[in-house]
Amino acid sequence: MSEMKTHIDVKATVDSKNWFYNDTVKEHFFTPKNFLKDEKEVEEFEKVSNGVGQVGSPACGDMMKLWIRVEDDVIKECKWQTFGCASAIGSTSMLSLMVTENEGMKVDEALKITPQDIVKRLEGLPARKFHCSVLGDKALRGAINDYFRQSGQDDKVIVEGAKIIDKILKITDKDIEEAVLEGARTLEEVQKKTKIGAQDKSCIPEVEQLIRFYTEKYFG
Amino acid sequence: MENKTVYLDNAATTAVDPRVVEAMIPYFNENYGNPGSMHSLGLGGQVALDNSREKISSILNCSTEEILFTGSGTESCNMAIKGVAHHLGKKLKKGNHIITQKTEHHAVLETCEFLEKEGFEVTYLDVDRFGMVNLDDLKNAIREETILVSIMYANNEIGTIQPLEEISDICRENKILFHTDACQAGNYLDLDVEKIGCDLLSLNGSKIYGPKGVGLLYLRKGIMITPLIHGGGQERRLRSGTENIPLIVGFAKALEIATAEKEGETERIGKLSKKLTEGILSTIPKAFLNGHPEKRIVSNVNISILDVEGEAVLLYLDHRGVCASTGSACTSKTLDPSHVILATGLPYEAAHGSIRFSLGRNTTNEEIDYVLEILPEIIKNVRGISPVNLKAEDFKEYLSEANKKISLGVVA
Numbered sequence: 001m002s003e004m005k006t007h008i009d010v011k012a013t014v015d016s017k018n019w020f021y022n023d024t025v026k027e028h029f030f031t032p033k034n035f036l037k038d039e040k041e042v043e044e045f046e047k048v049s050n051g052v053g054q055v056g057s058p059a060c061g062d063m064m065k066l067w068i069r070v071e072d073d074v075i076k077e078c079k080w081q082t083f084g085c086a087s088a089i090g091s092t093s094m095l096s097l098m099v100t101e102n103e104g105m106k107v108d109e110a111l112k113i114t115p116q117d118i119v120k121r122l123e124g125l126p127a128r129k130f131h132c133s134v135l136g137d138k139a140l141r142g143a144i145n146d147y148f149r150q151s152g153q154d155d156k157v158i159v160e161g162a163k164i165i166d167k168i169l170k171i172t173d174k175d176i177e178e179a180v181l182e183g184a185r186t187l188e189e190v191q192k193k194t195k196i197g198a199q200d201k202s203c204i205p206e207v208e209q210l211i212r213f214y215t216e217k218y219f220g
Numbered sequence: 221m222e223n224k225t226v227y228l229d230n231a232a233t234t235a236v237d238p239r240v241v242e243a244m245i246p247y248f249n250e251n252y253g254n255p256g257s258m259h260s261l262g263l264g265g266q267v268a269l270d271n272s273r274e275k276i277s278s279i280l281n282c283s284t285e286e287i288l289f290t291g292s293g294t295e296s297c298n299m300a301i302k303g304v305a306h307h308l309g310k311k312l313k314k315g316n317h318i319i320t321q322k323t324e325h326h327a328v329l330e331t332c333e334f335l336e337k338e339g340f341e342v343t344y345l346d347v348d349r350f351g352m353v354n355l356d357d358l359k360n361a362i363r364e365e366t367i368l369v370s371i372m373y374a375n376n377e378i379g380t381i382q383p384l385e386e387i388s389d390i391c392r393e394n395k396i397l398f399h400t401d402a403c404q405a406g407n408y409l410d411l412d413v414e415k416i417g418c419d420l421l422s423l424n425g426s427k428i429y430g431p432k433g434v435g436l437l438y439l440r441k442g443i444m445i446t447p448l449i450h451g452g453g454q455e456r457r458l459r460s461g462t463e464n465i466p467l468i469v470g471f472a473k474a475l476e477i478a479t480a481e482k483e484g485e486t487e488r489i490g491k492l493s494k495k496l497t498e499g500i501l502s503t504i505p506k507a508f509l510n511g512h513p514e515k516r517i518v519s520n521v522n523i524s525i526l527d528v529e530g531e532a533v534l535l536y537l538d539h540r541g542v543c544a545s546t547g548s549a550c551t552s553k554t555l556d557p558s559h560v561i562l563a564t565g566l567p568y569e570a571a572h573g574s575i576r577f578s579l580g581r582n583t584t585n586e587e588i589d590y591v592l593e594i595l596p597e598i599i600k601n602v603r604g605i606s607p608v609n610l611k612a613e614d615f616k617e618y619l620s621e622a623n624k625k626i627s628l629g630v631v632a
């Protein structure tokens with residue numbers, strides 16, 4: 001039989017309270033704000049909304065759709081639907097509240113909201129549920145871009161272009177971002193998810209830099 | 221009902237039966253001796269240990285030396301698979317190939333993956349849409365180097381019962397050792413190792429109203445394994461460490477009760493789960509039963525409800541006092557949906573919306589009525605929020621009328 005390897009790499013991971021939700025999250029989950037509760041409401045709101053964004057979560061395969069009604073660059077209404085977990089529901093409910101409270105938020109301001117801001121207002125989410133708050137945030141960005149296009153402000157559209165990092169396997173910075181959001185923190189973990197650098201070794205220093213960047217950005 | 225907990229997660233773990241608690245209590249601080257000690261307290265421990273082993277071996281229809289106590293079902297599976305692999309594979313160099321299947325518990329899958337890193341080769345057999353392994357696939361997977369087949373008795377997520385006797389025949393014909401993870405079988409299925417025909421069997425206390433953190437490995441006489449744990453030489457030098465007498469006593473008592481109540485409970489719980497399944501499928505559109513319609517553990521009701529995400533459903537249920545579980549990616553640590561549901565060929569959306577209710581000794585008819593009363597409304601709410609609207613025709617096969625009728629009888 002083949003030679004046995006002797007060195008085995010098994011790493012311990014710590015995740016306590018991995019699904020514990022605080023009262024604020026629970027409140028937004030059990031009584032979500034601003035969601036569209038059926039096809040009819042979607043139809044009605046689509047008549048007045050002037051921006052829509054939709055994203056799928058790379059991490060768990062979930063989905064988020066978000067509509068906005070903007071008047072003079074101020075978000076007056078923000079409605080959404082999700083095929084996602086309690087964190088996705090809670091964080092999007094909170095986001096919809098944040099952008100519409102006090103007479104509404106200017107789109108430029110809304111674009112500055114980060115997933116951390118949402119999590120902060122929710123008084124915390126379990127670490128492994130962080131990616132769910134990104135879902136609503138990305139959908140909002142999509143909806144605002146859509147609004148820019150619909151209102152003839154194409155110059156303002158922000159294209160979050162992906163840059164190819166691994167030139168052989170065509171793996172982008174977005175793929176690294178997603179891997180980090182799914183919990184990868186080291187080169188090995190990102191490689192496990194993406195195979196990045198398996199052939200194109202030259203990209204590894206850049207990959208490591210990006211892992212540090214995204215870890216800092218989302219979890220710093 | 222609103223203020224009461226309706227526990228329908230017995231496949232995750234069961235409450236410890238009060239009779240078991242009572243049996244265990246004296247062994248904590250009255251009769252606490254170490255069976256290895258040369259005094260009367262030590263002897264008391266030894267007697268309790270012997271009696272427990274005796275009880276269990278008569279239920280498993282084996283001899284007392286063939287029972288090795290461990291610290292959990294997971295440990296038993298590890299001990300069986302690594303033990304055989306290291307002894308037959310590494311030491312005797314008889315071969316480096318293991319066969320298992322895709323819907324095993326992580327206790328088996330991760331162990332096999334670990335052995336792959338050591339250089340072993342593992343075949344993970346596919347299952348059909350009911351979660352059954354195909355015996356021809358098994359035969360075809362066997363090689364000259366195959367040393368072990370590990371196929372579970374009943375699946376913890378979808379309840380499917382595998383044809384162990386046939387698998388055992390195939391293994392014997394080919395002189396391959398056969399291990400089965402029987403952790404979900406103790407309450408409802410026959411644990412007679414001669415009938416099953418296995419060489420190794422893993423069982424634990426946590427699913428049979430016994431304590432958690434105790435298990436056993438049945439190891440057929442004459443089979444050698446390399447131990448995982450070395451030390452003072454307990455359990456025939458195969459599992460060192462001072463025997464955990466209170467837990468072992470509780471485990472034996474639990475197995476004794478489960479065996480005595482098997483027939484009655486199979487019938488009683490079978491009726492309740494049939495009612496629950498048919499009730500859900502007749503009131504909630506776009507839902508279907510996962511697992512095998514007949515060859516399933518009577519306590520398991522695993523339903524995929526399209527267009528909903530399981531974690532949200534669980535939290536709503538929990539809010540109303542009902543404990544269940546889901547195969548949704550959102551609740552798993554890795555964010556991967558249930559490997560079991562995916563292995564039956566369903567897309568991840570259907571795994572996302574899978575809800576498992578596992579009934580048990582304390583489940584009542586009123587509790588089932590209560591779940592049937594609140595679930596449709598919860599699903600309506602969660603579906604309302606969801607932008608997903610899967611086409612029923614894509615799941616035609618699963619949603620057919622025939623699938624709504626299940627026959628939960630006493631399973632052979």
Ligand SMILES: Cc1ncc(COP(=O)(O)O)c(C=O)c1O
Pocket residue numbers: 231232291292293294295297325327372374375376401402403404424425426433434435
């Ligand atoms: C089929 C199966 N195997 C193994 C185990 C692991 O048992 P334990 O939790 O005692 O380690 C379980 C329970 O989680 C199980 O359901």
Ligand code: FES
Pocket residue numbers: 057060061062083084085086087088129131132549550551
């Ligand atoms: S949306 Fe899937 S984990 Fe939150």
